[in-house]
Amino acid sequence: xxxxxxxxxxxxxxxxxxxxxxxxxxxxxxxxxxxxxxxxxxxxxxxxxxxxxxxxxxxxxxxxxxxxxxxxxxxxxxxxxxxxxxxxxxxxxxxxxxxxxxxxxxxxxxxxxxxxxxxxxxxxxxxxxxxxxxxxxxxxxxxxxxxxxxxxxxxxxxxxxxxxxxxxxxxxxxxxxxxxxxxxxxxxxxxxxxxxxxxxxxxxxxxxxxxxxxxxxxxxxxxxxxxxxxxxxxxxxxxxxxxxxxxxxxxxxxxxxxxxxxxxxxxxxxxx
Numbered sequence: 001x002x003x004x005x006x007x008x009x010x011x012x013x014x015x016x017x018x019x020x021x022x023x024x025x026x027x028x029x030x031x032x033x034x035x036x037x038x039x040x041x042x043x044x045x046x047x048x049x050x051x052x053x054x055x056x057x058x059x060x061x062x063x064x065x066x067x068x069x070x071x072x073x074x075x076x077x078x079x080x081x082x083x084x085x086x087x088x089x090x091x092x093x094x095x096x097x098x099x100x101x102x103x104x105x106x107x108x109x110x111x112x113x114x115x116x117x118x119x120x121x122x123x124x125x126x127x128x129x130x131x132x133x134x135x136x137x138x139x140x141x142x143x144x145x146x147x148x149x150x151x152x153x154x155x156x157x158x159x160x161x162x163x164x165x166x167x168x169x170x171x172x173x174x175x176x177x178x179x180x181x182x183x184x185x186x187x188x189x190x191x192x193x194x195x196x197x198x199x200x201x202x203x204x205x206x207x208x209x210x211x212x213x214x215x216x217x218x219x220x221x222x223x224x225x226x227x228x229x230x231x232x233x234x235x236x237x238x239x240x241x242x243x244x245x246x247x248x249x250x251x252x253x254x255x256x257x258x259x260x261x262x263x264x265x266x267x268x269x270x271x272x
């Protein structure tokens with residue numbers, strides 16, 4: 001049986017993220033140094049993913065000489081490719097600049113991103129939405145511009161070649177795909193190779209369901225692979241509609257395993 005004796009997988013990821021952060025700091029010298037961390041950004045059953053966060057003053061030097069902010073990049077983010085990783089790092093850099101400059105860039109516990117945040121994000125090379133979104137997150141959903149991708153081409157290429165591990169979470173990917181731009185194509189899902197190291201390990205038990213956090217009831221749109229399907233009309237008859245069937249499913253349902261279409265027998269998945 002093949003074994004994996006390496007212990008540097010995590011440090012390789014961190015070094016890659018640190019390299020990208022250093023590239024941003026070269027263009028924006030007033031950005032602080034950070035303690036870079038990663039891990040899972042979504043708990044099974046939840047309908048939200050933490051792609052990244054900036055936490056001022058989170059870490060303290062062992063000798064008490066300094067405090068440093070934490071910069072978190074979720075393992076689910078790493079599965080979306082280097083463009084999304086750099087976009088998230090720039091988003092968190094806007095929060096870091098706001099802290100350094102004493103600017104209030106969010107409200108409602110950090111959820112709502114105001115116009116001051118949008119200005120900082122623009123200065124860092126992101127394109128804020130034209131108006132606040134309908135999810136009460138304000139101008140949070142900023143996208144990286146082509147000019148910025150060119151500016152950080154070397155760092156993005158390094159992320160592509162260095163980040164060798166990620167968290168493949170179908171629900172997180174579905175949430176990401178529904179927030180992607182029309183011209184953006186997310187990387188394909190990484191499939192386990194036959195005989196992959198670790199595939200003979202016992203399945204991990206599902207984490208206990210959390211009851212202390214209220215559910216939002218958010219549902220995600222998924223489609224099957226039907227080329228056409230039948231729908232009922234207002235008069236009790238039926239008609240043929242081209243394209244796949246579409247349903248709404250909760251993250252908890254999708255976490256439980258594939259949801260199959262009774263017509264084509266394929267699993268409902270995000271629409272490409």
